[in-house]
Amino acid sequence: MASTTATGDNDENTTISFGCDYAKSSNAKCHGKYCENEISKGTLRLSRLIPNPFIPQSSTREEQLMPVYYHVKCMINYLRTGNEKKKRIENVEQDLQGFDELKKKDQEKLKQLFNYEEKLQGNLSETSTTVQTTYLEHDKDKKYWQISYDNKSTKTKYGLLDEPDSNAILLYKDFSNKAEAKKYADKKIQEKIQKNGYTLKKQTGVTTNNQTPVATKRKRKQSPTPANTASTKRTKKQRTTIPTATRKQPTRSASIRK
Incomplete structure (x- = not known):
């Protein structure tokens, strides 16, 4: 053909x-x-x-x-x-x-x-339990816009409020990591609100769950630091004591020979 x-x-x-x-x-x-x-x-x-x-x-x-x-x-x-x-x-x-x-x-x-x-x-489907979605509406133009992200991917969906949901336009995007996907979503949301006159109507998905483990991990990484410092100091003391004892031994052995 x-x-x-x-x-x-x-x-x-x-x-x-x-x-x-x-x-x-x-x-x-x-x-x-x-x-x-x-x-x-x-x-x-x-x-x-x-x-x-x-x-x-x-x-x-x-x-x-x-x-x-x-x-x-x-x-x-x-x-x-x-x-x-x-x-x-x-x-x-x-x-x-x-x-x-x-x-x-x-x-x-x-x-x-x-x-x-x-x-x-x-x-990224609307039935997913992990997806985070932000939904906006433009009251004057009677249209909506929403963006969802999960892991390192985003899904944008937009259309007219008085039209069937099946007429919506979709856009899927993939990023190198989750942080980049979230950065893209946040940027688009701000553009729609600040420049295009959209109003935030609804947000779904909990973001605090992702933040808590990060804080916990940071505390756990910091806590072992004092213990490591203390063990290092004890090691130095031991190394200082050993040479001192070694210096005295030749003196004692010399006196015995005399």
Whole structure:
């Protein structure tokens, strides 16, 4: 099937299915939002199959579809954003056409990547017991915005108050550690409140539980310090006493000889 270069992420609702294969040449470009680089020949690539406007409806189903290609990482970034209802890859073995034809190592690679995505989204779901969420509303524009973070990942969700929750726009992001994820969330919250006119409506998740263990650990690390100092002083005294006794012994032995 021929590739298309005229299609971006704006047609996300037209995705019929997904596919995977190895690039047969270096002509196709990646359609990732921040990429658009060529996909080198022989590289593992993923694709969204969308209706081909240049093929008549009388053609076979396969001919009516054309692929929009992505690097693997760029496809994951694409799936992390957009409307909550848009079609996504949930099971690589079932949802990716051509999966069985991939090399074993590439099959395992895709399984690991998408298993991680499933875990990430589960940890940030509204039913998670560990996620921390801040919910804001814009009274004038009748819209809402919320951000959640758990471990080293965040989930942003926003939409209009009078629309179904399924119309919300999502954005998942991954960071190097939990501190970076929290820093990003705090920054976005302040921007929405101070610059964009949002009002804080609700916060869920307890943050003090994460702070208490830190304070406890610091006290435990400081408490052994005096004991170590005392033991060091005793050792020095012992070392001082031993040479003194050694000096007296030759004097006594000399007097005995006389």
